[in-house]
Amino acid sequence: xxxxxxxxxxxxxxxxxxxxxxxxxxxxxxxxxxxxxxxxxxxxxxxxxxxxxxxxxxxxxxxxxxxxxxxxxxxxxxxxxxxxxxxxxxxxxxxxxxxxxxxxxxxxxxxxxxxx
Amino acid sequence: xxxxxxxxxxxxxxxxxxxxxxxxxxxxxxxxxxxxxxxxxxxxxxxxxxxxxxxxxxxxxxxxxxxxxxxxxxxxxxxxxxxxxxxxxxxxxxxxxxxxxxxxxxxxxxxxxx
Numbered sequence: 001x002x003x004x005x006x007x008x009x010x011x012x013x014x015x016x017x018x019x020x021x022x023x024x025x026x027x028x029x030x031x032x033x034x035x036x037x038x039x040x041x042x043x044x045x046x047x048x049x050x051x052x053x054x055x056x057x058x059x060x061x062x063x064x065x066x067x068x069x070x071x072x073x074x075x076x077x078x079x080x081x082x083x084x085x086x087x088x089x090x091x092x093x094x095x096x097x098x099x100x101x102x103x104x105x106x107x108x109x110x111x112x113x114x115x116x
Numbered sequence: 117x118x119x120x121x122x123x124x125x126x127x128x129x130x131x132x133x134x135x136x137x138x139x140x141x142x143x144x145x146x147x148x149x150x151x152x153x154x155x156x157x158x159x160x161x162x163x164x165x166x167x168x169x170x171x172x173x174x175x176x177x178x179x180x181x182x183x184x185x186x187x188x189x190x191x192x193x194x195x196x197x198x199x200x201x202x203x204x205x206x207x208x209x210x211x212x213x214x215x216x217x218x219x220x221x222x223x224x225x226x227x228x229x230x
Contacts, residue, residue, distance in 0.1 A: 095219075
C-alpha cells in the first residue's frame with residue numbers, strides 16, 4: 001500500500017482565493033511527522049510546514065496551514081490568499097518513527113496553477 | 117546562513133561512465149540525505165549519512181554509493197551509468213536527522229545520461 005497518497009489531478013485556483021491540497025497517509029507507527037514541500041520549476045524543494053503526530057494543534061506557517069485529521073489519516077495543506085508565485089508542484093511527505101531515521105517518503109505530488 | 121548547495125547543477129554523461137555529485141549541508145547540520153526524482157518513480161530515498169556514517173539506505177543497486185566527510189559535506193557516486201539514471205538528484209540536510217521537522221533541500225543536480 002502506498003504510504004502517501006495524493007490523488008488530485010492538476011489543481012487550479014484564482015489569485016487571492018484559498019485552495020486545499022489533499023494528502024492521506026498510511027502508517028501503523030504512533031510516532032511520525034508529516035511535511036509539505038513546494039517544488040517550483042527550478043527544482044528546489046522548499047519546506048513549507050510540518051506536523052508531528054503528537055501535536056495537539058494544526059500547524060500554521062503564514063499563509064500555509066495543515067488540516068490534520070489523525071483518525072482519518074489525512075494531512076491536507078491549505079493555502080490562503082493564493083499568489084501567482086504559488087504555482088508549483090506540491091509534495092506531501094512522511095517520516096515514520098523516532099530516533100535516527102530521517103528517510104522521507106513522498107507522495108506523487110500535485111500541480112497547482114494560480115490564475116490571475 | 118547559507119542554504120544547502122549542490123554541485124554541479126547540470127551534468128551530461130554517457131552510458132557506462134561514472135559520476136560524482138556533491139552536497140554541502142547547512143552549516144552545523146550533520147545529516148545529509150540523498151533522493152532521486154524521476155517523472156516515473158517520483159521522489160525516492162537513496163541514503164542518509166550522519167557523522168560520516170551511512171545510517172539509512174533505500175532500495176537502490178550497489179552502483180549508487182555515497183560518503184560523508186568530517187566537515188559534513190557529502191558525495192554521491194553512480195558507477196556504470198544507465199539511461200534510467202537520468203534524474204534530478206536532491207540532497208537534504210538536517211541538524212540531527214532524528215525525526216524533527218528540519219529537512220532542507222538543495223537545488224538539485226540534474227543528470228542526463230545519453
